[in-house]
Amino acid sequence: MTFSEENYLKTIYHLMAVSDADISTNAIAEKMETKASSVTDMLKKLAEKELVNYIKYQGVSLTEKGQLAAKMIVRKHRLWETFLVEKLDFSWDEVHDLAEQLEHIKSEKLINKLDDFLGNPTEDPHGDAIPDASGRITKIEKQLLSELEKNRVGICVGVKDTSSDFLKYLDKQEIALGSQIEIIEKESFDSSFRIRVGTKEITISHKIASNIYIK
Template identity: 55%
Template sequence: MTPAEEDYIKAIYHLGKDGKATVTTNAIAARMETKPSSVTDMIKKLSDKNLIAYKKYKGVSLTESGTLSALSVIRKQYLWEVFLGEKLEVPEEEIANLAEQLKHIKSERLIAKLDAYLGNPRVGFFGASIPHKDGKFKKTVKKLLNGLTPGTKGICVGINDASAAFLKFLEKKGIALGNNILVLEREEFDGSMKIKIDQKEIQISDQIASNLFLEVTEDE
């Protein structure tokens, strides 16, 4: 596929609720910021490659081949986001744009090496689940931080204690909803934990950890 074709099937995948619904040409045109006539031309190209199925007056949907291709593109983008954000510490506002460009690199061998180098991450830099190379996802669950083992990474999605004192403590420590949190260590003696929030390492008590919910991924 050309980079433009990859961009289109990725857009159709997201517009079609993870590739499961039919998408109108007008919706695609709006997403791609182009004219409907340009979308029609691209639809013919994608249909000829058996990446999409077109239904007159209804729109398009991804074929099985198209869905796998879209997930491959998305997988590459999310892996590059992790690399740029966590390894190169590129400013957050630049990561998405750079990853959008890098996702068009064709070398599957390079992507396999990148995945291994990053430790086979299951969650992207911005919190989205990274597809397996076979197109499958790992399921997402919500767990209390104090129940997680070292090496587990997740996104802070909720709190158990909404008291003013606890919220003030979280603000002081720089812990907020949406933070990427990595469990580094857990003390067996008192349950306290060392965690990494984005690029900062802090120590928290078991009481604090028992009041923070993280969204993590698990094997299906």
């Protein structure tokens, strides 16, 4: 499987995780910052290899085989991210692009040994689940901070948006995985939140609150 094929599979996998319905050519093109015509070409190729179910003009979904392949790429991505943060001391906003490269290294043995070396983690540095060697995923129960009631307290267990900008913002506010967060007030006018992080009190927008997972 080529790098490009792997990137398409991964993108379709992530899109399927949020949409249920078949994935459109345009949705893939947009996410990958490429053109719809390029996507069509690749979908034909992936369908030929029985990695996706593709019907002209009707969108695409992963086959069992494609799903497993995609999970293995996600597994690699998240294990490498964990390695970079835990062992090489990278911060959580730096690791995505590097993992995008490392996820294409071809060796089952390597990734399984890396998994063991890291102590078989079930979540990556952003709180996302790491599929095991057979593709099984341990679901983490969590909810968005924005869904929490006033006066409730929770622990930050993940982030929805993993962009560098958002993660740097969280660093600045001293919000990290494991941080205790308490909802002090919900402002109905602009849906912003007054929260306590550790000992500090800060105000965050609804957009921020709806990108933080709490347990």
